[in-house]
Amino acid sequence: MSPEKAKELESTYRVVRRSIDARQRMLKVNLTLLTDDHDQPVPIDSPIPLYTPPVFHDVHHAKQSVTIVGAGPAGLFAALTLLEQGIRPIIYERGKDVSERKKDIALLNRNEAFNPESNYCFGEGGAGTFSDGKLFSRSKKRGNMQHVMELFHYFGAPDTVLYEAHAHIGSDKLPTIIKNIRECILAHGGEIHFGQRWQIQERLPLRGKPTEGATILSIGHSAHDTYRELAAAGVALEAKGCAMGVRVEHPQALINDLFYHHQHQSVIDLVGNASYSLVTQVPPSPTRGSRKGSGVYSFCMCPGGHIVPATSEQGACVVNGMSASHRNSPYANSGIVVELHPDGRTAIEWLAYQEALEREAFQQAQGFSAPAQRLRDFVEGKASQTLPACSYLPGIVPSRLDQWLPAEIGQALQQGFRDFDRKYPGFLTNEAVILGVESRSSSPVRIVRDPETMQSLSHPWLYPCGEGAGYAGGITSSALDGIHAAEAAVKNLKI
Ligand SMILES: Cc1cc2nc3c(=O)[nH]c(=O)nc-3n(C[C@H](O)[C@H](O)[C@H](O)COP(=O)(O)OP(=O)(O)OC[C@H]3O[C@@H](n4cnc5c(N)ncnc54)[C@H](O)[C@@H]3O)c2cc1C
Structure with missing residues (x-):
């Protein structure tokens, strides 16, 4: 149904499921309403409890x-x-x-x-x-x-x-x-x-x-x-497989146009800013040192959000994303990460791989500023002379991520971004910026x-x-x- 109709029903009746379908030019909202024994939708102010509340016991004197x-x-x-x-x-x-x-x-x-x-x-x-x-x-x-x-x-x-x-x-x-x-x-x-x-x-x-x-x-x-x-x-x-890469940030308006097909702002106000979920498989490459292909995918996409410094160690630079409930900043960010395998390393050796990447990122920028490169420059292997405005509060500094990221990450990302642009032309743009490194998407x-x-x-x-x-x-x-x-x-x- 249309976002307008969904909004009206949502404010009148109890909803049990809501999702947005943005596959077609006309944006649709799928809404499932709670119904009573007579198949009638239950009003939003019905006294029926939403769920059985939990019961917590007093454990001041518990034996265990x-x-x-x-x-x-x-x-x-x-x-x-x-x-x-x-x-x-x-x-x-x-x-x-x-x-x-x-x-x-x-x-x-x-x-x-x-x-x-x-x-x-x-x-x-x-x-x-x-x-x-x-x-x-x-x-x-x-x-x-x-x-x-x-x-x-x-x-x-x-x-x-x-x-x-x-x-x-x-x-x-x-x-x-x-x-x-x-x-x-x-x-x-x-x-x-x-x-x-x-x-x-x-x-x-x-x-x-x-x-x-x-x-x-x-x-x-x-x-x-x-x-x-x-x-x-x-x-x-x-040691277990994990994923590392960068965080990419686009203007939210650009992401809305790409993924919500140039909807009018009044529709976006009803459904919220667009988010995306992207995945591709890049083929094996001897220069990357990989004999197997690698998955490259978006991770923890934050519409209307901010990029944040998420390290837990001095001398390391790690980025991640967050957003407030209204998701209304002018930026859209997401981790874009490459699947990595420990290849025989022990757990502690694998942690050391992750730490080395985070320390390199810190060296490239110093303080908690993050090393950054315009997206198209990164993919084409060019230095960025200037950087766009960015939500990352500690600041960003120009850096050749295309040169210092390990080949198994950097080259896979370059290929991944090209693939994403083929599916969503305009995604690969110098209006977007990447920040390093998104290294803590999952446990190594x-x-x-x-x-x-x-x-x-x-x-x-x-x-x-x-x-x-x-x-x-x-x-x-x-x-x-x-x-x-x-x-x-x-x-x-x-x-
Ligand atoms: C910026 C950011 C944004 C994220 N956004 C999302 C999101 O939108 N959605 C989502 O699903 N996930 C998100 N995540 C990931 C999510 O937060 C984690 O998956 C989740 O918090 C893991 O829960 P946990 O309890 O296992 O570990 P944690 O949340 O990491 O908690 C572990 C706790 O253990 C404490 N601790 C560690 N060692 C010791 C010790 N020796 N003694 C005492 N305490 C110790 C730490 O201080 C920490 O508080 C985000 C993460 C970050 C950093």
Whole structure:
């Protein structure tokens, strides 16, 4: 149906599913309405509850507790699951609470100071707090995913997260939701210790049980120091395939024209700025040193968003994207990444590959400015004499990414951008700029666990989960993995 009609129905009736179909020149909205026993649509103000609210138990005097390392989506949703089961969660988070964290992020955005313990990756809510807050996943486990959405809604996310195909919260709303989750955990008797890095040497004996008993390890994929300590403690780790590349930014108006077929602004106001999802396979190339082809794809596209400095280490430059709930900045950014394989490297050697790329990017720009090149110049191997306006607050400096990116990444990206332009002519333009490096799109390391018990293969009672364990990627799938880890720990405690 037309966006106008959809808007009218959406403000009158309960919606169970909404998606945008932009394949044809006429933009369509697919809307599924909730109906009653007589097949009539249910009015928006119906007293029927949206879902059964969760029940959290008072655990102040609970006999059993579970330690959780890291307060990202995986750790926080694990804690909520423990409260539902009447078990006390005790969380250790190396970063600060969300309000204090905001101050450190403001300093970083102004290129004034970097706090290695409080940044876009570390602190309450994890990497998901100052993010785009896209809440969708490629996971097929929709039933459980709905539970994650309901919990987000319960703690303050808008109704749209319950039915939007590509639900989105926004970095202006996420901190309040995270604060509400914290207040719920504390009010029910859970503990949260900020500014406390869980020390592996002290708490994880070689091949033994963690000193605090059942421990959920939800550290995200940026804590390289913790990965190294885990390796030293003999925890089973392996290198896994991941993806690295750059972040590209176009004017949003250009992306709207390309992907929404030159719609009038009044239509875009109804459906929101256009986003895209691109993928191509580039053939093998001996100069790239690759015998197999590589997937090149867009990742974490942020319409109306900003590019942000997402490193967790001094001397490294990492970029990522975020947006506010209205997604109304004049820029559209997305990671464009190349699939990479460890090719026999150990987990720690593979981390070193990622770190070398991030340090090179830092060297190219210095401070937290990012090295940048106009998109067409990058693909044609030319220096950019000037750079366009860009949303990246610490600033960008001209750099020859075409020359210093490793061939397996740089050349695959050049080919990928040409392919994208063939499908969407105009995508490859010097109005767009690329920034380096988008290196943390997924974890390069897996903390290997038993698929049934979810315990570390080397350490009983240690439950690695979330993005850092290499079994999830993104906010919702990490949250879901945290729920599963907590359920596995509870099951084990009850045996
Ligand atoms: C800028 C940005 C934008 C993003 N946008 C999106 C998006 O729109 N949608 C989406 O789905 N995903 C997005 N992501 C990815 C998403 O945030 C992650 O996939 C998700 O947060 C992973 O959850 P997690 O709980 O596994 O780990 P994390 O969120 O990384 O949390 C891990 C936590 O563990 C803590 N920690 C680490 N080591 C220790 C230790 N030794 N002791 C104590 N604490 C420790 C860290 O401080 C951190 O708070 C974005 C990421 C970034 C950086």
